Amino acid sequence: MRPAWFDQLRRPSAGRVLAAVSVLPALVVAGWLVAGLPLLLVGRFEPVAAVLLGLPVIGLLCWAGLRRLPEVVEATGRQVAAVVAVAAGAGVFNAVMHGEQLIVRRDPATYAQYAIWLAKHGSLPIPAQAEAFGGADPALLFARIGFYQVDGAVVPQFMPGPPMLFAAGDWLGGLLLTPAVLGALAVLTVGGLAGRLAGGRWAPLAALAFALSLPVLYTSRTTFSEIPSLILLFGGLALVHDALSRPRPGWAAGALAGLVTGLAVLVRVDALRDVLPVLAFAGLLIAMRRFSRTDGTAGSLPVGEEALGEPGSRGAGGPWVGPWLLAGVVVGAGAGVLAAYALSRPYLAYLSRSVNPLLAICASVMVLTVAGTVAAPWLARLRLPRWAAPAGAWLVVLVMTGFAVRPWLQTVHREVTTPEDQVTATFIQKTQQADRLPIDGTRLYSELSLHWVVWYVGLPVVVLATVAAAVLVRRLLRSGEPFAWLLPLAVIGWTTVTTLLRPEITPDHPWASRRLVPVVIPGLIVLAVWGLGWVRDRARERGYGSRWIGIAGCLLVLVPPAVTSIGTAFTPVEQGEQAAVEAMCASLPRDASVLIIERVTGDRFTQVVRGMCGLPTAQIRIETGNDTAPEQDVRRVVERVRAAGRVPVVLAAEERQVRPYGTPRQVMGLVTRQDERSLVDPPNGTWWLRINVWMATP
Template sequence: MSGQAVTLGVIATDRSPHRQTARPSAGHVLAVGSAVPVLVLSGWLLAGLPLLLLGWFRPLPMLVAGGGLAVLLCRYGLRWYGLRWYGLRQSGETISATAGQTAAVLAIAVASGVFNGIFRGEQLLVRRDPGTYAEYAIWLARHGSLPIPRGDFGGPDPALRFDGMGFYDTDDGILPQFMAGSPMVHAIGDWVAGIPGLLLVPPVLGALAVLTFAGAVARLVGARWSPLAALAFAVSLPVLYTSRTTFSEIPSLILIFGGLSLWADAWRRARSDQTPPAQTRTDQTRSAQVSAALAGLAFGLSLLVRIDGLRDVLPVLPFAGLLIALHRISRTRAGGAPLPAGVAGRLGVPLLGGLAVGALWGLTACYALARPYAEYLSGSLNPLLGICAAVLVLTAAGTALAPRLAAARLSRGSPVRWPVRRLPGVAAGLVVLVMAALAVRPWVQTVRRVPDSPEDALTAEFIEKTQEASRLPLDRTRLYYEDSLHWLFWYVGIPVVVLATLAAAVLVHRLARGRELGLLLPLAIIGWTTVTTLWRPGITPDHPWASRRLVPVVIPGLILLAVWGLRWLRARAGNSGRRRTGPLVAAGAVLLVVPAAVTSIGTAFSPVNRGEAAAAADLCAALPRNASVLFVERVTGDRFGQLVRGVCGVPAARVAFPPGTSLPLYADVARLIGEVRAAGRVPVLLAAQADQLEPYGTASPVVALRTRQDERSLVDPPDGTWSLNIDVWMTVPR
């Protein structure tokens, strides 16, 4: 691959008013189609946060503001795609997407969406994160504001508890646990078709993620490799898993890899030696700067979707500083001759500006809407913020001092010394060494954490129960993080990991020699996020649950590098004199797809949590319209508390219980019943068992859910589902 990013194809459009071709090329379709998701999502999130903060997150304002911004970003982000690009060659041939390649990518994306739509989940009960995200989205769709009111229970009472799993009770009301970006997207489904529409949004996002990822591969590796990469990505179990229910990982992936696509387009335009017809060099530079700014915006907005996005896109900050520094050095060099990346250095400021705007949106949402969540994560978030601050300071200092340092270096005129000459080989060897260390980690380290908070204690108890169910040695302090690279062996296969490591080593070697500069940012994001995620996944280690950590960057990043490595091997084989490289590519394609498919087949056709939507409807139908619901058992309150508020539309609260017990005091429940009646509302008590309600009246069943849930595997890839039985009993006190 040359130092420039490859192009997807051309459209023979003449900007003259007298002549236009009627049909875009296949490469143009792939380029535009894979860029639209990130631009639309960015526009929606840009408009959504201010409207949510104002309490106006409603269909009409969002259609006008969010839809308008999405159209605007597409208008300016895609306006240059209609121009023919010249001078972009690889191995002496112009790179372009054929109709077959574009059709294959689109077919894989559509098939992925349909397949995941058929086997979608129905996680509405707040048992883990998807339930929280779903209830968060339902509340936004139907109320358009935060915080969530506590409701009328006749006044404050020390026995009333409004917090629970996934929700915090604050002075102003109830706040959901997570960032607002994903719920603002999922809310569209509820506006369109209620809960069934909400449950179909994840498969649609999954299909768009396949398309977005394929577009990034087409730009960074080559269009002919995009169908293979899209297929390997789509069949991976973690991608199937997160494309079937309300997770945040898929929207994050669209923003990050969509941002990489926009960046590749910006770099290509800035580095092109030829200007398209009817376009000046200034127009070409301006179009590159617009794409760079939009790429930075997408990177920054990933914080609005996942707070972990702060770590994922951290390399963008020093990279933008590097571009600015190179541009400043180029402007001060004698004779004005630009450095190899000097022209592209003009992209540094717009990239940094877009990143700053997107990050501002994310940090504002975190402070205004998710502060309790940030406080809960302070043990890991504060060090990350410190690292970001240090990187910012170093980047600013390096950018400011770059011309002086370069001038001093040139004035000395010292020859290249041994360490610098050896740098490419050392850097490539370091890549292999890091991956080898992660591979042998299970034999030299056992990662443990002694619980030091109530949340950690619940996690330790969960791990111990999972160990008991799986007949493993009981050790509640185990985190199993040392096996993280082996998770990738399960989900993408050893060949993908090996090829990706080879590709990363080759690319690092070339980058150290000043080549392949267009791949520096993608490789930095993929490499940094992969190593930090594998070292400390930061998630409960049962599978498929823990696999979600690998979805936004690690799995797509390794697949992208693996197809680059396969392309490199093909080129090497061709250069060595082999006339037929087709068998090599075919064997590589099988090795990239089959291992992931074999792992996925165990759960790919097994939908989970089916029946939760019907259970929610049954519960809501059983509640009086003027009810105030009291949960007299903790687990039922955690699972159904926000569902009663958001879906059923009536106030709900748990009744506090003494430490060491699971039921509240009779006196507290009786007092709250009286207070609710005095407020003119109907007290309704809910619990998991009929005998828990006997002191207060005759109980009747309102929910009897019999369904399947995700497996909880700790040391093996998941290959099935577990049963899940949930009962809810109700009484209206006498």
Template sequence: MRMTPARLFARVTVVPAVAFSAWLLVAFPLLLLGHFTPVTGVVLGVPAVVAAVAVVPRWVPDPAEDDIPWWPVIAVGVIVLAFAAVQLAYHSEQLVIRRDAASYAQYTVWIAQNGYLPIPQQRELIAGDDPALAYNSLAYYQVGDQVWPQFLAGTPLLLSVGYWIGGLDGMVVLPPLIGALGVLTFAGLAARLIGARWAPLAALTLAVCLPEQWISRSTYSEPATQVLLLGALALAHDGLTRRTALRDRWGAPHALALAAGLAFGLSLAVRIDVLRDVLPVVGFLGLLLLARRGQAVPMLIGLAVGLGYGFTAGFVLSRPYLEYLSASLDPLLAVAAVVVVLTAAATALLWRRGVPRTDRPAWLPTATAALAVLVMAGFAVRPLVHVQRGHGDEATAHYIGQVQEVEGLPFDPDRTYEEMSLYWVGWYVGLAAVLLATAGVALLLRRVMRRQEPRWVLPLMVLIWTVTTTLIRPAITPDHPWASRRLIVLVIPAFILLAVWFLAWAIRWIRAHPARPPAWLPASVAALGAAALLIPTGITASGIMTYRMDVGSVAGTRALCAQIPDDGSVVIVDAGTASMFEQLIRGNCGVPTAHVNAPDQVSVQRVVGEIEQRGRRAVLVGSSPDQLLPYLPNGTRVSHPFDVHTDQDPSTLMEPPSGAWRFNADVWLAVVP
């Protein structure tokens, strides 16, 4: 079978989601059993990935657009490679825990080195049950005599591959590659839904976009989630191109539907809030059953298995984190249960009637399109009529107050800025993209309701639901670029996808117009549209994408560990240092580590004595020599192994981020003689 450009493009763009799904299917049970090691990864995980990548893409049908030339495929390849190269050049080294990236990094380091959870406190190697000691730190919960990491296991399981290959250096360069695979997957989805000739523009707009670049430089969970969800939409599209009945023998369409369901479900093992994003898939499965489509059952099975992994990752390996999120997670779980029950009930009630007719009455499709425009208008005017307040978290309010002071804004620390969510999208992709996407979603909704675009049903259900719920309540600390995390998985890709679709539709409409417009007009409109998407996106990105975050942290970590003796037990005497460095020392240096809750001469000397009684050497750690000297004999050497002064991300509230802030991190250390 000849490998045409269309066939190659269709197959290659589902490979990332297939590979990630196969790895997670094997790696997660290994972690659950406590045997996630390089050996088991090579013996079990690698063959699973190789087999999946070798088999599943072969089931992908040839695109209906069979006259694709090579240039779109080559252009997308160049964009993906260039994106990866730039991201690798500017990748961050976030190991010191202040926010989520370093939390994921330390989670990765632990499981890659040890292969199990939870993390033992090893208090018997420090000072037993001495009441002065605590073992928790930022994003790491002390529960009994164990420590549990905050987040879900999906991203650390993927990043562990980089750690196994190249240690800390290998781990921190893997996110740029995952981000590049996200751009590739998005290009594949755009080619399926818009046309391969438009895929380079969609891919380039996403690649230039500031949040896509920013999130791909650090060990965040969003790039892997993006690959799985966008890849699931592409796999579902491919699986549904051929019609099969419920009783038909399973074949390639069923296998692709199964793979799509798995990718949707496994994304929950990466981020817990994906549960909201996949709710429309449940409703879509109800429609598939009513349509008597054979792909419904395998997709349902895949979704159930993947969600089972996700719930296990949450409630078994990250329960303290889910308890912390209970105020928002419990309502989401209730909504999910209601969606499942209502979908099942509606499917049963409508079983004999089949899929409801959305084109009747005749005015309904147009009314739906108009509603979409009104909703977007509502998001646009919301900041003019309403200011949202109430973080529900004192620490967040305190930080927002500090950022307001830096920006010279009125002091209003309780403000969440959630009413600005659509404006955030405009910052990152430009006003033209927002307007084009609004026109695109309105027109597409009308066509879908009139049964003219069946391939868009599932993508629109997922994207419209996610965009709407996210813009209503982003539920994130609203400083930027941090808050752009909420937008980059599906929201910004949705705006780009819909904007490019409308641009492509407009070009086709011009060419088919009875008035026969001049030959130069379609090309001119396409060029203007591309410029309207790329120029604002590039201008915003240029303000922040020229620095590396936390550079020197890898070398600093190695220097820190080198000065801790193998028989050392670390006691941190400063709360701030403990918050940021306790898990870094415990995981990277492989030594028992704790901190003193309220350090004083008596408690610290008692703990040091208890460590020495166990035949170990006490190592005191703080952020300055002055914190250590009161507890040390005269003449004890105090060293400064972690001395990092570099750039970090800025924080802005009312304008796009631009330029870097300074990051200063110091760890001083003394081995008690």
């Protein structure tokens, strides 16, 4: 008879390996954020402190998440190797084709500059250093696009989660390669969830379809927040699945799954919407267990009784997973809200029109969850009518059909009411002019949202996902099975519908495609591969060649996204920015106080010079309708800089703009490629981008 320890040393099954490696990304990301946030809040987010605290926290989360992991995936070694190979290939490819968006034009450079500041200084807010300009002056602006000026300091826009991750990459010497690494981890995560829900044979297909999609390539090559958010959300769904699959999970499994999912709010404030179904699901688990104890038998539960274990079993999923899942989500999301309030309050104020209603919805869901849990014994006596199951399935089809025909029924506009709206309207007008479309700055093109999805994953994936969702909804409403699909389907369905209804993003592509990355694209792909398996099984039952149906289905899933992506997949954008910025920094005197006197240069370079060159930087206020600052203001501030014992340096975009203040010298002349701006068609190329910076030393 073999000793017990011998069995523990056996090689783990292929399915268990896939299950483990697909949740590791979420556990590592969550552990780093849990350790990093307190350090950032106290102004000590530094390499040594972060590593000394981060590694034990990551180790603890990995131990809790992987300890006694059950067989939740049936997979072969080849299938696991295929998923890992797709992830590794995607990481290498995107690393080679990575962008260098450091000059602040849109969000990626804002995230990059935020991360660079954290990597160098480890604290917020960013000092404005008004004393380097002779003190405060009405003409001085210290914050531009992506940064807010608050009480003599500069506050970065956005949530701190992504910059904390990118800062770790900067410490390792690879800030611009970090997105490719995260993209590879996201491929693993999506493949792992597909393996759990659709079976190991479909995991490589889901991973490859996801990796080929243009929005995934786009957000895996530069510093966006969508990929880290996806890792936490889908990793959290996988952890919930694993927790409910354990025979005796204990409290840690549910709490960990909730914490990982809730921490998505620390990455993107929009994730508050995405985690709402998790709150409701946790309440459902609590209510189901409460009813089972009141009734005295698990057999009377309306849904999912086998997922919860035997009634009264203290270690079973029911008593622990539900309440601790709820607690974990609240703690994780609460950490995100706390970080936003403490570190980026102006950003919350800017988003108040959408965040305040979302917070109210979250509170309502919590109240309804508590009320449903209390009323569980009475609610459980209700039984859905027979027509509910087919009606739910047809509702799925009708909703997707409505989104498909929406462009012929509605044209979405947004009236200009704020300065930010005016900036967006002007941008849309310029893009329409470049694309030779009718000029209307109020157009949002949101009615095309489902068509965006078809561009990037293909019509077959959308159709298969719709069929899968309809079949799953029918089964869940009829018998409560497959219970494992309930939470993923709720998250995917809820977020897909709300995102397609109101994308809330500037509608040029590939820019707008990022809105589909955290849930919509991976969610529809996971549904589609399950749907393909369902179609294959039905064909086999009817005597058709299931093998050829499977091969044709795989081609239908993979070819359309590959065709869309091929136009831009091999063209990296904004290459050369890092070298150009470093050369510009080397041209500036070490004791300089930099004054930017031209509007576009101020928007692009105020934080770049401050963060990467390490020099006090400000823009001189520019009057409405002008491109450069009044000369009398410039000369007054120049004299104040001299009086402070520093060297004044003037920057602008053109030689003529700096000539009045000294001998012009060009310190940047970058020619590179930028993303296309397409409004009604999928992007299929890139545009030229020229950036010039001239300097004068008065």
